[in-house]
Amino acid sequence: xxxxxxxxxxxxxxxxxxxxxxxxxxxxxxxxxxxxxxxxxxxxxxxxxxxxxxxxxxxxxxxxxxxxxxxxxxxxxxxxxxxxxxxxxxxxxxxxxxxxxxxxxxxxxxxxxxxxxxxxxxxxxxxxxxxxxxxxxxxxxxxxxxxxxxxxxxxxxxxxxxxxxxxxxxxxxxxxxxxxxxxxxxxxxxxxxxxxxxxxxxxxxxxxxxxxxxxxxxxxxxxxxxxxxxxxxxxxxxxxxxxxxxxxxxxxxxxxxxxxxxxxxxxxxxxxxxxxxxxxxxxxxxxxxxxxxxxxxxxxxxxxxxxxxxxxxxxxxxxxxxxxxxxxxxxxxxxxxxxxxxxxxxxxxxxxxxxxxxxxxxxxxxxxxxxxxxxxxxxxxxxxxxxxxxxxxxxxxxxxxxxxxxxxxxxxxxxxxxxxxxxxxxxxxxxxxxxxxxxxxxxxxxxxxxxxxxxxxxxxxxxxxxxxxxxxxxxxxxxxxxxxxxxxxxxxxxxxxxxxxxxxxxxxxxxxxxxxxxxxxxxxxxxxxxxxxxxxx
Numbered sequence: 394x395x396x397x398x399x400x401x402x403x404x405x406x407x408x409x410x411x412x413x414x415x416x417x418x419x420x421x422x423x424x425x426x427x428x429x430x431x432x433x434x435x436x437x438x439x440x441x442x443x444x445x446x447x448x449x450x451x452x453x454x455x456x457x458x459x460x461x462x463x464x465x466x467x468x469x470x471x472x473x474x475x476x477x478x479x480x481x482x483x484x485x486x487x488x489x490x491x492x493x494x495x496x497x498x499x500x501x502x503x504x505x506x507x508x509x510x511x512x513x514x515x516x517x518x519x520x521x522x523x524x525x526x527x528x529x530x531x532x533x534x535x536x537x538x539x540x541x542x543x544x545x546x547x548x549x550x551x552x553x554x555x556x557x558x559x560x561x562x563x564x565x566x567x568x569x570x571x572x573x574x575x576x577x578x579x580x581x582x583x584x585x586x587x588x589x590x591x592x593x594x595x596x597x598x599x600x601x602x603x604x605x606x607x608x609x610x611x612x613x614x615x616x617x618x619x620x621x622x623x624x625x626x627x628x629x630x631x632x633x634x635x636x637x638x639x640x641x642x643x644x645x646x647x648x649x650x651x652x653x654x655x656x657x658x659x660x661x662x663x664x665x666x667x668x669x670x671x672x673x674x675x676x677x678x679x680x681x682x683x684x685x686x687x688x689x690x691x692x693x694x695x696x697x698x699x700x701x702x703x704x705x706x707x708x709x710x711x712x713x714x715x716x717x718x719x720x721x722x723x724x725x726x727x728x729x730x731x732x733x734x735x736x737x738x739x740x741x742x743x744x745x746x747x748x749x750x751x752x753x754x755x756x757x758x759x760x761x762x763x764x765x766x767x768x769x770x771x772x773x774x775x776x777x778x779x780x781x782x783x784x785x786x787x788x789x790x791x792x793x794x795x796x797x798x799x800x801x802x803x804x805x806x807x808x809x810x811x812x813x814x815x816x817x818x819x820x821x822x823x824x825x826x827x828x829x830x831x832x833x834x835x836x837x838x839x840x841x842x843x844x845x846x847x848x849x850x851x852x853x854x855x856x857x858x859x860x861x862x863x864x865x866x867x868x869x870x871x872x873x874x875x876x877x878x879x880x881x882x883x884x885x886x887x888x889x890x891x892x893x894x895x896x897x898x899x900x901x902x903x904x905x906x907x908x909x910x911x912x913x914x915x916x917x918x919x920x921x922x923x924x925x926x927x928x929x930x
Contacts, residue, residue, distance in 0.1 A: 455764065456568040456582045467859075474576035479559035484528040487496035499507040508880040527823040533906045542716035544911035547806040549692055549853050549905030551721060551742045558746055564784040572782065575755050583785050591775075593795040596810045598718075599728035600753035604721060606775045607783055610694065611719050611738045612641040617778065618715070618736060618752065619649035622762040626683050628654030633677045633712075633877040635660045637669045639691070642717040642738075643687045643886060667694050667847040671702040678710040685714050689721035689732065693897070695850035697721065704733025721742055723904075724824065725852040727751050737823070745905065746794030747787040752778075801905060824903045825911050828852035831901065834916050840923055844891055845890060852903035855891075861927060874914050875889040877901050 460846045488544035492612060533539055535555040545553060550919040572578030573587060586601075595602035626632075632650045634643045636659060650657050662669035674685060685707045690697045700716060707714045717732040718727060723743045735758060759774045766777060796809070798816055806814035831854060835841050840859040858866060867879040881888035881897030888897045901915065 402879060447588065455818045456564060456585065492518045517546035527819045529823065529906070529908050530805070533908065534802065536906050539906060544875045544914045545590060545904065545906070546875065546901045546911070546915060548723070548907075549743070549749075549900060549902035550744050550805045550878065550882065552723070552904050553906065554747075555745055555794075555797050556630055557797050558790045558793045562747060562786045562790040565789035570785055575702075586716040586785045586788045587783060590792045593792040593809075594751050594753070595644070596738070596808075596811060597722070597727065597795050598753045599730055599810070600694075600737075601756055603756045604754045604759055604775060606752040606754070606759075606778045607748040607753065607788065608779065610748070611740045611752075612645075614738050614750045614752045615641055615715075615717075616645045617764060617780075618684035618762075619779075620652075621762050622684060622713070623655070624652050624763070626650070626653045626655045629681055630655040630683045631658055631679055631681045632656070633658050633660055633674065633682060633687075635662070635666055635669060635687045636890045637662045637673075637691050637698070638686065638688045638717060638884065638886065639692050639719065640883045640885055642715070646684070646686050653718055656681075658682075660687070662887070662890065665846075665847060667691075667850070669696060669698045671706055674703050675706050678706065678712070680710075682707075682710050682712040685712055686717070687714070688717040689727075689734075689737075690718075690724065690851050690853075691884065691887060692720040692853070693882055694701065694845040694847070694891075694902070695720075695723070695853035696845075696847035697849040697851065699849075700732045700734065708733065717861060720851060720853070724817075724821065726814050741787075741791045744891045747784075747790035749784060749787045749791065751791070792874070798825075798905075820905055823905075824907070826906060827903055827909065828854075831912060831916070835919075838920065838923060839918070844893075856897045856901065857893065857898040858923070861922075863897075865920070865927070866899050866922050870915070872919045873914070873918040873921070875918045877912075877915065 406653075444458060448485055531646070535557070536553050537556060538553040539561070565582075569579035570583055571577055571579030573583045575584065587607075590607070591602040591605040592607045594600070598605075599783075606614065608617065626649075630650075630653075632646050632655055634646050634657060647657050648654075658679075660669065660673045660677050662673065669687070670860040674687065676784070678685070685703070687698060687700070687703060689700050700714075704714050713735040714733065715736045716732060716738070717870075718734075718737045718739045720743065721727065727737070729737050729738075733754075736752060736754045738752045740748075742749050756774055759778070762778075764778055766780060770780075772776060799809050799812040800804070801816035802812070802819040805812040832843070835843050835854070835856065840861070842857045842859070844855040844857065845853060857863060863879040867877060870877050876898055879897065879899045881893070881895055883898060884897075885895055888895060
């Protein structure tokens with residue numbers, strides 16, 4: 394009886410170790426049961442959180458000595474798990490408590506949580522048998538920070554981080570790293586991380602990977618490029634900036650222009666509507682205009698100017714267009730060619746990634762520019778604009794963030810770029826639904842003024858409250874687990890144009906993990922603040 398029990402246990406363990414037989418059986422079963430034109434179940438997922446694979450994303454780890462990705466399973470195989478000690482089928486994708494067989498050593502320890510799953514895919518914690526457009530529960534499950542219980546409306550200042558990004562950063566640091574090269578494992582790992590991050594950002598922005606530049610931040614990159622471009626300006630040349638912009642797309646250009654004797658011209662937006670129109674920009678263009686700097690989306694009130702039409706007019710005037718896409722890239726599918734931007738800058742930490750900056754351009758344009766740099770550093774493009782050693786672990790996290798975004802529509806197929814387009818469409822539908830509800834309910838709160846009014850805007854609302862300090866509102870909400878900061882958020886010119894001085898207002902921003910329950914909590918806490926007498930918390 395003893396040897397028979399051992400053989401049976403060995404046989405069961407072998408089955409548990411490789412569930413491919415179950416995947417093939419269930420795929421065969423469903424292929425017989427479903428109509429020929431029905432969607433296929435159990436489609437092999439593209440795992441998240443892996444810093445490897447081809448240009449399309451996914452695939453094996455890029456890093457030498459990195460652990461191989463776990464095998465994908467079908468939806469049914471994921472849900473049906475044989476407990477390693479009880480040998481009983483359990484539902485839900487993870488083993489539960491069971492009655493051990495005679496001779497077993499009691500209840501087994503819990504399995505480590507799976508991470509890096511494609512949202513809504515067979516490996517997702519919330520695997521679905523039918524297609525879903527946007528599974529907010531599955532999305533939220535990937536963010537450890539949400540376990541603290543806060544409802545986060547502070548995304549415009551930086552989003553929370555999903556597990557695949559955290560793991561990618563950790564994996565990069567856990568493997569050999571050195572300066573880029575092709576001899577040692579550390580050199581090859583560094584080279585692979587840089588190349589894969591360039592390709593990921595090129596896929597996200599619709600750009601050429603040979604024109605993706607990494608920097609410490611979007612502000613630092615804009616300062617670097619303002620100084621470099623100013624070398625091509627002469628006294629009397631003109632630069633156009635917008636009062637809608639974050640100061641990082643204003644002050645560097647003003648200071649660079651002052652250094653060479655160029656003139657700065659301001660484009661104003663309508664404070665009543667929040668709109669910055671192509672006509673507002675055209676009114677500032679002239680024969681000596683060399684560059685126009687404008688945002689694709691205001692980080693303060695969400696306004697999305699018509700960048701393609703602005704680009705057409707700027708280029709007709711013979712000038713270059715530098716677009717701040719930091720806030721835009723967090724909410725909209727970016728296509729630098731369709732936008733017509735000569736330069737576009739963004740920050741991965743605004744769309745679930747780590748803290749660094751990214752600039753996209755065209756290789757042939759970058760070839761014409763000569764930055765101040767160290768003598769031994771390469772003159773190749775885009776490396777000539779990257780000063781010092783790149784943060785390889787953050788590049789790994791950036792690639793993982795792009796891969797994660799590409800999974801937000803679990804039914805999307807095709808290249809990573811194509812999946813990103815579908816994912817952003819799903820994200821925009823989700824965020825727009827929540828924003829419309831907030832617009833309606835905030836409009837019913839008499840003392841509250843919403844300054845975000847443009848026809849085309851991101852889900853970012855700036856609020857002021859009659860007779861109340863929004864800093865007090867921020868504290869009141871924070872005490873109730875709702876994070877919505879108060880300020881002008883470096884968009885000081887926009888805040889002043891709105892008549893709010895440097896103080897600004899309460900900013901409420903949505904992110905991929907924002908839920909209906911979060912919005913409920915926000916509205917309830919804000920209503921409670923309005924009922925609370927001033928000075929009483």
